[in-house]
Amino acid sequence: MTLLNKTTAxxxxxxxxxxxxxKELTEETFARVANTDEAVQAFISTNETEALKRAEELDxxxxxxxxxxxxxxxxxxxxxxxxxxTTTAASRMLEDFMPVYDAxxxxxxxxxxxxxxxxxNLDEFAMGSTTETSAFKTTRNPWNLDHVPGGSSxxxxxxxxxxxxxxxxxxxxxxSIRQPAAFCGVxxxxxxxxxxxxxxxxxxxSSLDQIGPITRTVEExxxxxxxxxGHDEKDSSSSPKEVPxxxxxxxxxxxxxxxxxxxxYMGEGVGEDAKNAVLEALKVLESLGAEWEEISLPxxxxxxxxxxxxxxxxxxxxxxxxxxxxxxxxxxxAKNLDEIxxxxxxxxxxxxxxxxxxxxxxxxxxxxxxxxYKKAQKARMLVAGDFANAFSKYDVIISAASPTTAYKIDGExxxxxTKYMADILTTPINLAGVPAISVPCGFSNGLPLGxxxxxxxxxxxxxxxVAHAYExxxxxxxxxxxxxxxx
Amino acid sequence: xxxxxxxxxxxxxxxxxLALTDEEANLFTEDLAxxxxxxxxxxxxxxxxxVPMTHALQQINVMREDVERNVLDRDEMLKSVKEHExxxxxxxxxxx
Numbered sequence: 368m369t370l371l372n373k374t375t376a377x378x379x380x381x382x383x384x385x386x387x388x389x390k391e392l393t394e395e396t397f398a399r400v401a402n403t404d405e406a407v408q409a410f411i412s413t414n415e416t417e418a419l420k421r422a423e424e425l426d427x428x429x430x431x432x433x434x435x436x437x438x439x440x441x442x443x444x445x446x447x448x449x450x451x452x453t454t455t456a457a458s459r460m461l462e463d464f465m466p467v468y469d470a471x472x473x474x475x476x477x478x479x480x481x482x483x484x485x486x487x488n489l490d491e492f493a494m495g496s497t498t499e500t501s502a503f504k505t506t507r508n509p510w511n512l513d514h515v516p517g518g519s520s521x522x523x524x525x526x527x528x529x530x531x532x533x534x535x536x537x538x539x540x541x542x543s544i545r546q547p548a549a550f551c552g553v554x555x556x557x558x559x560x561x562x563x564x565x566x567x568x569x570x571x572x573s574s575l576d577q578i579g580p581i582t583r584t585v586e587e588x589x590x591x592x593x594x595x596x597g598h599d600e601k602d603s604s605s606s607p608k609e610v611p612x613x614x615x616x617x618x619x620x621x622x623x624x625x626x627x628x629x630x631x632y633m634g635e636g637v638g639e640d641a642k643n644a645v646l647e648a649l650k651v652l653e654s655l656g657a658e659w660e661e662i663s664l665p666x667x668x669x670x671x672x673x674x675x676x677x678x679x680x681x682x683x684x685x686x687x688x689x690x691x692x693x694x695x696x697x698x699x700x701a702k703n704l705d706e707i708x709x710x711x712x713x714x715x716x717x718x719x720x721x722x723x724x725x726x727x728x729x730x731x732x733x734x735x736x737x738x739x740y741k742k743a744q745k746a747r748m749l750v751a752g753d754f755a756n757a758f759s760k761y762d763v764i765i766s767a768a769s770p771t772t773a774y775k776i777d778g779e780x781x782x783x784x785t786k787y788m789a790d791i792l793t794t795p796i797n798l799a800g801v802p803a804i805s806v807p808c809g810f811s812n813g814l815p816l817g818x819x820x821x822x823x824x825x826x827x828x829x830x831x832x833v834a835h836a837y838e839x840x841x842x843x844x845x846x847x848x849x850x851x852x853x854x
Numbered sequence: 855x856x857x858x859x860x861x862x863x864x865x866x867x868x869x870x871x872l873a874l875t876d877e878e879a880n881l882f883t884e885d886l887a888x889x890x891x892x893x894x895x896x897x898x899x900x901x902x903x904x905v906p907m908t909h910a911l912q913q914i915n916v917m918r919e920d921v922e923r924n925v926l927d928r929d930e931m932l933k934s935v936k937e938h939e940x941x942x943x944x945x946x947x948x949x950x
Binding site for chain 1: 866867873882885895898904909916930934936943945
């Protein structure tokens with residue numbers, strides 16, 4: 368058993384009793400990455416020299432000053448800026464981009480005494496659901512290396528599942544934390560929009576993006592969210608609402624809680640294995656004293672088109688800043704300013720990014736705005752209204768986090784609409800801005816399935832309460848892929 | 855399927871400042887038509903009296919004091935710039 372298979376509490380106990388130093392733990396983490404990442408390909412870059420130096424400094428901090436995450440290793444999705452460490456967003460456009468400041472979440476990880484190990488792979492600019500569109504590498508699913516880890520936070524989920532790091536940050540615009548967490552059998556939380564500062568996040572769709580934690584257990588997830596949540600004056604969309612003590616809600620007591628199960632999330636397009644895993648999970652929750660009933664979110668079918676109009680429009684606007692002039696890639700062939708823009712963008716962006724830019728530019732064009740973008744924003748209001756109605760009666764809403772297990776590499780449906788349908792269970796949550804988690808809830812042909820638990824705005828505490836109770840009553844989170852055991 | 859011509863797609867690419875190969879133009883023309891087809895689904899809704907939702911949280915007038923403070927260091931920032939001179943970003947000649 369390696370150190371990284373120990374629980375957070377066990378690691379802290381070893382550190383507190385001086386049976387282990389933070390430097391030794393950090394060294395072991397890099398040894399794990401060296402042994403495992405050749406197969407998994409989760410990291411875009413690592414920062415061993417700086418991390419070991421920081422670990423030595425942290426070792427000098429008195430034990431009484433240390434919080435629950437102190438000295439523990441964390442990986443960061445490579446679309447979150449890190450001072451002095453390359454931040455690429457998995458794009459040629461930012462291959463050499465060296466940020467001059469830390470994202471607020473990175474500052475908060477530092478304040479919590481965590482040790483950043485490196486930057487994790489993703490779909491280019493977080494556009495994708497397989498991590499295959501990264502300009503640098505394809506991350507593999509630790510449960511079966513022939514399969515994708517999901518995306519766009521595929522590097523983050525795979526690194527945690529493979530035991531390379533116990534903690535990672537991901538980002539979620541339409542399911543990019545929850546779907547890879549489901550595919551890799553780990554715990555991934557998309558917090559309420561505004562719960563976590565987006566300052567220093569390379570934006571995809573600004574009204575939908577949210578940073579969140581990916582971990583091995585619900586308790587670890589709650590601890591990491593505790594560390595990164597809260598108001599930030601540098602992000603005007605971050606909420607001033609007080610952050611509760613999440614760990615205090617992990618009581619296991621869910622007696623009398625009311626669960627809604629949307630019939631639209633259990634219908635055609637959701638695989639039998641995923642559907643059965645949800646029904647089995649509901650039995651477990653019932654045995655713990657919760658009640659559930661079928662509900663309707665009647666505008667679910669409109670969420671996906673609304674999501675794609677809105678996210679593409681916002682993405683095209685956000686990506687207009689990459690012009691080859693200020694920073695990032697610049698074409699060597701360009702002879703004048705106009706060519707700098709056009710050729711730099713043509714040479715540095717991948718196919719999926721170009722597609723989104725074109726769709727978004729079209730959507731926002733004069734003459735099309737009302738037909739597409741505005742209409743989508745109105746549909747968004749109806750989707751959000753469905754959730755508001757549901758949460759007036761139910762504590763949480765439950766579904767599968769993904770309709771299938773992880774696809775084979777290169778095995779994704781080629782048809783663009785079919786591909787987008789895979790997001791049907793996750794995108795409405797981003798439109799409404801509510802929080803949702805994916806926790807392991809079963810396996811199909813050796814690949815994990817995820818249970819999605821959705822909560823009301825700023826009610827991550829209730830989600831954690833239900834997720835923890837479920838986790839403690841099942842053993843899915845204790846199963847690990849062979850690669851994690853060094854086999 | 856909604857009809858989109860290659861010329862329309864190229865006009866969008868022009869506005870997006872994106873040079874495309876012929877192969878890309880053909881691929882994206884098809885994708886754009888599929889994408890626009892999504893609007894048919896939204897047309898099923900009666901949206902006449904629905905207020906557009908621009909943001910998940912309605913926060914109004916988030917302001918902070920106009921206080922002078924340390925900002926990012928210019929020399930540090932210029933390290934990410936491809937070419938610069940005397941603290942300014944260098945680009946090819948625009949007027950000849």
